[in-house]
Amino acid sequence: MRAIDENTITDAAIEQMSSTRNPRLKEIMAAAVRHLHAFAREVELTPEEWLEGIKFLTATGQMCTAYRQEFVLLSDTMGLSSLVNSLHDKRGTEANTKSSLLGPFYRQDSPTFQLGESIAVKAKGPAIGLYGRVTNTAGEGVPNASIEIWQPDEDGDYDLQKHDPKEMDLRGRFFTDAEGRYYLRTIRPLGYMIPMDGPVGDLIRAQGRHGFRPAHIHFLIGAPGYREVVTALYLAGDDHIDSDTVFGVTDSLVVDIRDKNQDSPFNGIPSIRYDFTLAAAKDGHSGRVGADPSQIVASGQNGKAAIKN
Amino acid sequence: MRAIDENTITDAAIEQMSSTRNPRLKEIMAAAVRHLHAFAREVELTPEEWLEGIKFLTATGQMCTAYRQEFVLLSDTMGLSSLVNSLHDKRGTEANTKSSLLGPFYRQDSPTFQLGESIAVKAKGPAIGLYGRVTNTAGEGVPNASIEIWQPDEDGDYDLQKHDPKEMDLRGRFFTDAEGRYYLRTIRPLGYMIPMDGPVGDLIRAQGRHGFRPAHIHFLIGAPGYREVVTALYLAGDDHIDSDTVFGVTDSLVVDIRDKNQDSPFNGIPSIRYDFTLAAAKDGHSGRVGADPSQIVASGQNGKAAIKN
Numbered sequence: 221m222r223a224i225d226e227n228t229i230t231d232a233a234i235e236q237m238s239s240t241r242n243p244r245l246k247e248i249m250a251a252a253v254r255h256l257h258a259f260a261r262e263v264e265l266t267p268e269e270w271l272e273g274i275k276f277l278t279a280t281g282q283m284c285t286a287y288r289q290e291f292v293l294l295s296d297t298m299g300l301s302s303l304v305n306s307l308h309d310k311r312g313t314e315a316n317t318k319s320s321l322l323g324p325f326y327r328q329d330s331p332t333f334q335l336g337e338s339i340a341v342k343a344k345g346p347a348i349g350l351y352g353r354v355t356n357t358a359g360e361g362v363p364n365a366s367i368e369i370w371q372p373d374e375d376g377d378y379d380l381q382k383h384d385p386k387e388m389d390l391r392g393r394f395f396t397d398a399e400g401r402y403y404l405r406t407i408r409p410l411g412y413m414i415p416m417d418g419p420v421g422d423l424i425r426a427q428g429r430h431g432f433r434p435a436h437i438h439f440l441i442g443a444p445g446y447r448e449v450v451t452a453l454y455l456a457g458d459d460h461i462d463s464d465t466v467f468g469v470t471d472s473l474v475v476d477i478r479d480k481n482q483d484s485p486f487n488g489i490p491s492i493r494y495d496f497t498l499a500a501a502k503d504g505h506s507g508r509v510g511a512d513p514s515q516i517v518a519s520g521q522n523g524k525a526a527i528k529n
Numbered sequence: 530m531r532a533i534d535e536n537t538i539t540d541a542a543i544e545q546m547s548s549t550r551n552p553r554l555k556e557i558m559a560a561a562v563r564h565l566h567a568f569a570r571e572v573e574l575t576p577e578e579w580l581e582g583i584k585f586l587t588a589t590g591q592m593c594t595a596y597r598q599e600f601v602l603l604s605d606t607m608g609l610s611s612l613v614n615s616l617h618d619k620r621g622t623e624a625n626t627k628s629s630l631l632g633p634f635y636r637q638d639s640p641t642f643q644l645g646e647s648i649a650v651k652a653k654g655p656a657i658g659l660y661g662r663v664t665n666t667a668g669e670g671v672p673n674a675s676i677e678i679w680q681p682d683e684d685g686d687y688d689l690q691k692h693d694p695k696e697m698d699l700r701g702r703f704f705t706d707a708e709g710r711y712y713l714r715t716i717r718p719l720g721y722m723i724p725m726d727g728p729v730g731d732l733i734r735a736q737g738r739h740g741f742r743p744a745h746i747h748f749l750i751g752a753p754g755y756r757e758v759v760t761a762l763y764l765a766g767d768d769h770i771d772s773d774t775v776f777g778v779t780d781s782l783v784v785d786i787r788d789k790n791q792d793s794p795f796n797g798i799p800s801i802r803y804d805f806t807l808a809a810a811k812d813g814h815s816g817r818v819g820a821d822p823s824q825i826v827a828s829g830q831n832g833k834a835a836i837k838n
Contacts, residue, residue: 222771224779226615232776233608239737244578249736251572253607259564260612263557264620270613274600275825281590281600282826291583291590298562299542303569304579306535311573427558428548462531467541470533516584 230257276419283418286514287385289324293420296321296466297429305450312447315357316499320452321468323438325378328512330368330391336485338405339392345374345407348477349486352495353400354441361400362498365443368393369404371436376412380513403485408477411435411458414465424465431465434458439496446498453494539566585728592727595823596694598633602729605630605775606738614759621756624666625808629761630777632747634687637821639677639700645794647714648701654683654716657786658795661804662709663750670709671807674752677702678713680745685721689822712794717786720744720767723774733774740774743767748805755807762803 224232233253240246259265265273283290295301305319333339338347354365370391372378379389390409396402413431415421424431435455442448452468453475454461461469477490484491533541542562549555568574574582592599604610614628642648647656663674679700681687688698705711722740724730733740744764751757761777762784763770770778786799793800 222778222780222783224611224615224776226612226619229608229612229615229776236738236772236774236776237736240735241737242735245735248572248574248578249732251568255564255568255571256607256609257612259560260609260616262564263560264616265557265613267613267617269553269557270604270610271820271825274598274604274820277586277600278590278593278598278825281587282593284587284591289583289587291586295579295583298565299538300565300569301579302533303535303538303566304574304576306533306538307569307573308576310535423558426549426551426554427546428550429545463545465545467533467538467545469531471531474531516580516587 226261230254233257276423279419284513284516287380288415288418289513289516290415290418290420292324292513292516293414293418294423296323296468297414297420297424299467302467312502313357313499315497316447317441317449317451317496318470318472319450320436320438320470320473321466322440322450323452323466323468324513325372325380326368326370326438326440326512327380327388327391328515330370330388330393333392333394333404335394335397335401335403336405337392339369339371339390340373340405340407342387342389343373343407345410347405347489348408349403349405349484349489349491350437350494351401351403351481351485351491352493354396354402354443354496354498355400356446357497357499361396361398362443362446363396363398363400365396365400365402365441365446365498366393367396367402368440369406370438371406371409372412374407374410376410376435381415405486405489406437409435409437409455411455411460429465430460430463432460433464433466434460434469436468441496441498443498445501447501449496449498451496453492535570539563542566585732588728593822593826595826596689597724597727598820598822598825599724599727599729601633601820601822601825602723602727603732605632605777606723606729606733608776611776621811622666622808624806625756626750626758626760626805627779627781628759629745629747629779629782630775631749631759631820632761632775632777633822634681634689635677635679635747635749635821636689636697636700637824639679639697639702642701642703642713644703644706644710644712645714646701648678648680648699649682649714649716651696651698652682652716654719656714656798657717658712658714658793658798658800659746659803660710660712660794660800661802663705663711663752663805663807664709665755666806666808670705670707671752671755672705672707672709674705674709674711674750674755674807675702676705676711677749678715679747680715680718681721683716683719685719690724714795714798715746718744718746718764720764720769738774739769739772741769742773742775743769743778745777750805750807752807754810756810758805758807760805762801 436452663671745761
């Protein structure tokens with residue numbers, strides 16, 4: 221009556237989960253069981269290896285704080301975040317700006333600036349301008365679109381990695397003008413190594429990977445009636461532009477900093493020009509492959525995940 | 530040059546991991562990436578669902594303490610632990626006792642008892658005897674084999690779930706006599722619900738599962754030159770014998786408590802007779818699909834997993 225073996229166990233597990241009320245949760249967990257079991261069978265996972273995996277996942281969870289999201293980093297470095305972005309883009313239109321990783325350093329509560337202001341409050345570094353338009357897929361400007369921007373400093377550090385992570389720098393929110401234009405000042409970001417002092421860093425080292433991301437600036441752009449875009453612009457010429465540890469770079473997001481852009485609103489500083497294209501909202505899905513770390517561990521230690529019933 | 534999409538990302542990730550020095554780690558991580566990506570593609574995982582997954586895994590890691598292993602529980606309830614047991618058994622012989630889950634309540638440091646003594650120090654409940662032999666696959670007794678045993682009390686609670694988890698009860702270690710015989714006293718265990726106050730409990734409820742394990746007694750048996758066996762005996766007639774939440778039950782491990790066993794060394798109390806068969810050691814693998822929770826979080830919070838280079 222009960223003959224559990226390496227083949228029957230998969231159906232037995234899916235059968236026991238068949239009473240799941242939410243059909244999407246049921247579908248996702250059944251697929252998770254099938255693929256997880258197929259993985260274990262394929263590599264013939266031993267008890268010792270299984271235990272190493274349990275230890276690794278436990279340490280990854282315990283590394284997470286309101287300022288550090290090690291599971292997002294694991295997803296990023298395994299290419300899962302980039303894949304979820306690509307699946308999200310596929311459900312949009314061909315025309316809209318491609319997604320890139322939100323990363324673990326986004327914060328919901330960044331300060332609002334006026335167009336033309338600089339988000340570099342404390343950080344020193346070579347000043348650059350950043351400008352362009354937010355348009356719809358017909359090329360028409362989207363007025364009053366929200367542009368959230370965040371980036372590391374000239375040393376490759378985000379404010380969240382500083383001594384007091386409550387002090388914000390190099391992040392801010394802008395709104396486009398009546399023609400959909402945006403323009404702001406910042407400093408030239410440096411590429412950086414992902415945080416290497418946790419379990420994911422141990423893995424990256426064991427894999428002989430360099431752990432670097434090419435220099436980039438993050439964007440989260442939205443407007444009522446449009447599909448939110450989470451993306452980043454990558455600086456051409458960076459040493460790691462072809463080997464991003466988290467697979468965020470794609471051709472259409474690589475930009476140059478030019479000493480003179482003909483229509484630049486900035487005098488005397490180099491600038492990046494980039495136009496973002498928003499698709500009309502088709503579904504309720506945001507493109508946020510990631511979250512403010514404080515939102516994930518908001519309930520503190522021993523916090524519960526929100527599983528929909 | 531860089532066209533990352535939902536199909537090319539998998540090869541890009543595996544390519545970047547190809548510098549892994551340990552060939553087994555390389556094989557396991559490449560398979561993990563392939564199966565993880567196949568899962569995400571199959572269900573077309575959305576950014577919101579991905580985030581729910583990150584939250585769930587983070588909460589699971591943060592629920593773990595030296596006395597509680599929520600990731601083991603997740604593995605158990607998804608049938609992964611049982612699958613790893615089955616793969617382990619397949620590498621042994623047909624004759625040896627089947628494996629069952631170590632579970633999250635094993636402790637390495639349980640006290641040693643003399644044959645015939647009772648492991649029930651404080652727990653009250655109907656006394657039972659437990660006896661039989663530890664033999665090799667030729668049926669010859671294995672002298673001085675180590676038998677570690679642990680079980681819940683008459684309420685279905687393990688000592689680790691009590692107010693002071695440092696106080697041990699209903700766990701102990703015995704050694705077989707010159708003929709491979711063992712005999713000891715304990716109390717009749719009750720089946721129990723797995724810990725439902727964490728993220729895994731939320732999932733089990735959302736899946737409409739009862740969360741119960743049938744009554745059972747755990748064993749870890751070993752002797753020099755033999756393959757370690759981690760297993761459990763399940764009481765016939767338990768309400769949940771056919772629907773164990775963690776898929777540990779298999780026919781050959783189901784036993785009866787008999788009022789009179791002809792060769793019972795116990796007078797006046799019911800008993801279970803069971804013979805365990807050990808295979809000769811072929812490889813260095815133990816059958817411990819699980820570990821003392823304190824061994825997993827031994828380095829405390831922000832502890833690092835031990836990834837072999």
